[in-house]
Amino acid sequence: MNQSARIFAVAVAIATLAGCSREGELVVAEGVGVRATRTACPAVGVPQYTGDITTFRTPGSTLASDIDVTATLTDVRSTCDETGEKIYANVTFDVLASRMDTRGARSVELPYFVTVLRGGSAVVSKRMGTVTVQFADGQGRASASAQGGAFIDRAEATLPDDIRAKITRERKAGEADAALDPLADPEVKAALQRANFEVLVGFQLGQDQLAYNATR
Numbered sequence: 098m099n100q101s102a103r104i105f106a107v108a109v110a111i112a113t114l115a116g117c118s119r120e121g122e123l124v125v126a127e128g129v130g131v132r133a134t135r136t137a138c139p140a141v142g143v144p145q146y147t148g149d150i151t152t153f154r155t156p157g158s159t160l161a162s163d164i165d166v167t168a169t170l171t172d173v174r175s176t177c178d179e180t181g182e183k184i185y186a187n188v189t190f191d192v193l194a195s196r197m198d199t200r201g202a203r204s205v206e207l208p209y210f211v212t213v214l215r216g217g218s219a220v221v222s223k224r225m226g227t228v229t230v231q232f233a234d235g236q237g238r239a240s241a242s243a244q245g246g247a248f249i250d251r252a253e254a255t256l257p258d259d260i261r262a263k264i265t266r267e268r269k270a271g272e273a274d275a276a277l278d279p280l281a282d283p284e285v286k287a288a289l290q291r292a293n294f295e296v297l298v299g300f301q302l303g304q305d306q307l308a309y310n311a312t313r
Contacts, residue, residue, distance in 0.1 A: 137254045138177035139186050139213070139247070139294040143170060146310040147299025150207055159309055166205055168194035168230065170300060182251050186296050189244040194230040195237055203232045208301040211245030215253070216290045222247065225301060247296045260288040 152165045172191045177184065188211060196203070206227050213221040228243035256264075263285055280286065302310070 136177075137179050137184055137249075137251060139184070139249055139254075139296045141173060141175040141186065141188055141296045141298070143173055143299050144297050146307055147210075147302060149310055150300040150302060150306065151309060157305070159305075164197055166194060166196045168192050168205075168207055168300070170209070170298070173298060175296070179251065184249040184251050184254060185246060186249065187244060187246045188296055188298050189242065190298060192228050192230060192241050192243065194232075194239050194241070196232055197237075199232070199235050199237045202234045205230045205232065209243065209245070210297075210299060210301045211247055212297045213247045213249060214295045214297055216293055217295075221249075221294070245298060249294050254292050254294050256288055256292050260285055 148170045149168070151167045153159065153163045154165045155163050170190055170192055173188060174190070175186055175188045177186045179185075192207065194205065194207070196205070206229050209226050209228060210223055211226065212223045215221050224245060224247070226243060226245055228241050230239045230241045232239045263282060264280070280289070300306075
């Protein structure tokens, strides 16, 4: 595994994720004042190290004095349509950019990706896009908006009936497994992981750019 792949794997593992706001199909955890529901809609987030991009005037340079353009991906929002056999998640976001040299009007194209992840590690699909930021003459800051979508198979994002039954089965005091957490069952945990999907969006970075973001 090369350096960029290792960094992306770490980024995915510690991504900050924001789930769909609507309530889902199943209560998977319950406690004092806490009620967690499961939805077939994917969680959406930005993997660490991929939410920023920096370009330099000189290829291979990482000197602060040589920075050309910097940009940040922000305000990630999502909508989810789970009415059909294929669940569709649409992700929109803003890009805030700045440049060091403000002379003249300039158009800057920044590449980004939209990836569907299953079970926290398996890449199901990846799509590429480009967001264009327009700087006016004398302007050092500019912004743009972009979006991307992803389809997820409803059947794969739905828990099997036997697993749902294990989670929701009523347990009575005095029963041998009354105090056992069904979510601690290895079979249940594995099924939940398989049915868990995430849509991740970030800048498409080269190996040097990933390393720069990870170490700065």
